[in-house]
Amino acid sequence: MPRLTLPAPAKLNLMLHILGRRADGYHELETLFQFLDYADELTFAARDDGQICLHSEIENVPHESNLIVKAARKLQALSGSKQGADIWLKKVLPMGGGIGGGSSDAATTLLGLNHLWQTACSEDQLAELGLSLGADVPVFVRGHAAFAEGVGEILTPANPEEPWYVVLVPQVFVSTAEIFSHPELTRNSLPLKMRPVPKGNSRNDCQPVVERSYPEVRNSLNLLSKFTEARLTGTGSCVFGAFPSKAEAVKVLALLAETQTGFVAKGSNVSMLHRTLQGLH
Ligand SMILES: C[C@@](CO)(OP(=O)(O)O)[C@H](O)COP(=O)(O)OP(=O)(O)OC[C@H]1O[C@@H](n2ccc(N)nc2=O)[C@H](O)[C@@H]1O
Ligand SMILES: Nc1ncnc2c1ncn2[C@@H]1O[C@H](COP(=O)(O)OP(=O)(O)O)[C@@H](O)[C@H]1O
Known part of the structure; x- marks a missing residue:
């Protein structure tokens, strides 16, 4: 059976403004997504019995809750395909770090x-x-750096600079839901009227x-700030700073x-996934 191996790259939120809270509890955002050349690796092989079998376990994520399995089942339902898949995951991206590993695996x-x-x-x-x-899944599906509105799904392609980043991974899990429900969160930023982001x-x-x-x-922000402007990505925990060269x-x-x-990784406006897929066609 032929196998297909593809990357699932990380993202950074180069900025993130919260404009308000919707009736369903989700927040209206403005954020600038850029990809990193730093990725999980997924390998797929088709099965003819319709089963979805993820062979690599992630700690504390049951098979059926894994976004990879959920994505595969949703694609079966949408397409009506009777095929299944064996899937192997090499997890590289830190989890719960605001660099979008789960969403990228799904895409x-x-x-x-x-x-x-x-x-x-399509x-x-x-x-x-x-x-x-x-x-966060749609931006990974589209594969181009983007200015995002709505809850992150209204995407306008963007072309920010592509520097090298130092990404620090504080050893703490930050829950996205906890931060978005925090009483002291700023929720009234004004919409930006200009593109690209000034x-x-x-x-x-x-x-x-x-x-x-x-x-x-x-602490990580303070340490990195000694060398360059340091910022949080998403709801954290990862923080990042840009540098003109890898060295x-x-x-x-x-x-x-x-x-x-x-880790150190290059910023990229076209995701590694899409560059790899283009190479296949
Ligand atoms: C904040 C961002 C910015 O890129 O990144 P992360 O730090 O998670 O990577 C994302 O919008 C996160 O996207 P994602 O991680 O897919 O979030 P979801 O699973 O959809 O939502 C998790 C929870 O966060 C809250 N949530 C999320 C997105 C949003 N625009 N408003 C919210 O209020 C909701 O309470 C939701 O139940
Ligand atoms: N394939 C997956 N990879 C990572 N996390 C996953 C995956 N499937 C489900 N999850 C769940 O999604 C949560 C958020 O994961 P992740 O995308 O890494 O963080 P973030 O949204 O902060 O960037 C994890 O803590 C885990 O419970």
Whole structure:
């Protein structure tokens, strides 16, 4: 059986403003997504018995709750395909870090199985299906850096600079739901009227609340701030800072390595997943 191996890259929120809360509890956002050349790796092989079998377990995530399995089942339902899949996951991205690993795994599953099963669903259909799995899935399906509105699903392609980043991974789990329900969260930022995002608007409205609740995150921000502007991605816990070259980013990470876990990766406006898929066609 032929196998297909694809990356599921991380994302950063280069800025994140919260404009308000909707009746369903979700928040209206403005955020700028960019991908990182740093990724989980998924391998797919089609099965003819219709079963979805993920062979790699993630701690504390039961098989049926894994976004990979959920995405595969949703694609079966949408396309009516009778095929199943064996799936292997090499987990590289830290979980619950605000770099979107679960959402990216889901998007890679949708695009990967659509290719393998030859179900010919359109990108629009897959993005809509993805949204039902998580607010961040559509941008991974589209595969281009984007300014996002709504809950993150109204996407306008963007082309921010593509620097090298140091991403620090504080060893603490930050719950997205907890931060979005925090009473002190800023929820009244004014909509930006200009594109691209004007300089000086790159704050993350979640950051003050996360910094107050999680000293580990505040500490990582303080340390990275000694070298460059440091910011939280999503609801954290990861924090990042940009550097003009890989060598500078690697040097700074090495200086922080005694107390900090992290990685260096290049920012990319076209996701690794889409670059790999283009290579297949
Ligand atoms: C904040 C962001 C920014 O990119 O990133 P992360 O830090 O999670 O990566 C995302 O919008 C997160 O997207 P995602 O992680 O897919 O969130 P979901 O599973 O859809 O929602 C988790 C919970 O967060 C809250 N939530 C999420 C998104 C949003 N726009 N408003 C919300 O209020 C809701 O309480 C929801 O129950
Ligand atoms: N394939 C998956 N990879 C990572 N997390 C997953 C996956 N499937 C389900 N999850 C659940 O989603 C949660 C958020 O995961 P993740 O996307 O890594 O974080 P974030 O949304 O903060 O970037 C995890 O804590 C886990 O419970």
